[in-house]
Ligand SMILES: CSCCC(=O)/C(O)=C/O
């Protein structure tokens with residue numbers, strides 16, 4: 551994984567690195583509730599899934615060659631992922647192939663960009679504002695873990711008076 555502040559340069563395609571040169575440590579990610587693990591084996595993933603009581607999973611394959619409905623459908627899907635949003639559940643993603651960016655807001659609302667590669671596992675806390683995009687390589691396959699039934703419900707920003715958002719802010723003491 552690479553983690554750094556986004557350069558906020560809107561003139562450059564959002565799938566490019568957008569690396570401002572300001573690195574972000576795993577500790578800083580922890581301060582906003584984001585946890586990172588390098589999982590060399592499937593057993594490492596299973597340990598985390600068991601510890602956190604995750605019972606379900608699926609594999610998402612985002613690549614133009616294989617996506618049902620083709621490149622247009624993939625673009626539509628990716629547009630939704632790139633809209634700034636939060637979830638009412640924690641989000642765990644483990645990269646199997648390819649690469650992708652998860653951008654998360656820090657305590658001052660700046661974008662931290664994480665660039666994930668195979669073997670990287672990221673846990674986003676419920677209530678954090680974030681977005682996802684493919685990189686310029688345009689392909690990723692990831693394992694998605696779910697506590698209960700597989701679902702993806704995004705609440706797009708702004709989300710006002712939301713208990714998950716409020717308890718998240720309390721947990722990071724903002
Ligand atoms: C590579 S996982 C696809 C993106 C996703 O699952 C998500 O929840 C984005 O917020």
Ligand SMILES: [Fe+2]
Nearest residue numbers: 635637641680
């Ligand atoms: Fe999300």
